[in-house]
Amino acid sequence: MKTEDHQRDVYFWDMDHTIINNDCDVSWKEFLHSKGVAPSNAMELADKYYQDYLNNTLDDAEFMDFQLAEFKGKTWEEMLELSRLHFTEVVKQKIYPEAEEMIRQQMSEGKLLCLITATNSVIAYALKEYFGFDHMIASKLELIEGKYTGKPEGQYCLGQGKVDLMKSFFIENGGSLESATYYGDSPADVVIMEVVGNPYAVNPSPVLLKAARVNDWPILSFK
Template identity: 35%
Template sequence: MQLALFDLDNTLLAGDSDYQWGQFLIEIGVLDRAIQQTVNDQFYQDYKDGKLDIYAFLEFQLKVLSLHSREQLDTWHAQYMQKKILPMMTKKSKALVEKHRQNGDLLMIITATNSFVTKPIATAFGIDNLIGTTPEEIDGKFTGKATGIPSFQEGKVTRLHAWLAEQGKTLADFETTWFYSDSHNDLPLMKLVDKPIAVDPDPVLEDYAKTQGWPIISLRS
């Protein structure tokens, strides 16, 4: 069996799900545009620059989950899926996932974005396995904090090894391992797999992929 790993934001999606969740909440009046837009834009720039403080970002991004009931959040998320996410699921990204599915590969999305936002997106792609940053819940209500290791940069490697261990496997148990990503933040994991694929890469990843002879593809429609 082969293992196909996919980053989500700006890889399978033609955009960033976390950023668009914030934009959606601004548009429906849940978040204040002046405050949210400025801070969110700075975090997003830090991410692209490779200097994101993941814990500061999570404290900012997860706070809104603690202020509303799960029922309300789920209602908003369904609207967000229709308005923001489905238009970012390109024909090429869906075809790539289907190609690996037809090959009988084990499929997984591994993303730094929290699992509340990303689990329904993984389901929309027909992918059962997801590693995302885990928002803490107590008695069915989000606390606004994260729990465990964020699946960001080296954290993706740590979380993947832990998940595989739970299945009684290691990366070496797979005939071939793939990882598709757009971001230089994912280089720790890309360097571990047999077939790293740069997808619409940022400039840093593009340059590195060229020096290593890695394939560079586009999933934009």
């Protein structure tokens, strides 16, 4: 990070249901299924894991094994091509106009923006690329000799995992949770909003909505 970046507060944006009206882990499997890449039972399993996510009962390891099956043996370039196509065909039209306006405005004001998402780094990269976020924190995938193993690498970027990865970001780049702004929508975001200086609940889930009202966090509704 440039020296002047240390003087800038960081604005963290969650992705699914915050910037976009979409769950990319689900739509990614639908997309791969439509292209004949994912197996026939992919959608049934995707729906199950999505409900687990909404209920905050997701088994991270089990889900990642399912989610990353199609990555095994593929290169970054091969999967990024699919990711960009997924973004063009599915995700782009689901961006909330209010979110895009806010993000573009923050960028024009010289604020430092970071996309932060539990979605893996390959799927999220196309949206990061579209907006031109300064940084991205996402769930990482294991590469060995230039090919994906179908396994995650490092900490899963959800809930407390996000908090830990944000702390690591600040150690490397400067700044602090106390001065950070965070936009998120899910029950897993409560633990993040409890520690950042400027939390915003965007299209909040019932659990997050309750926490936002109790803690007097600003609530944003994007259509």
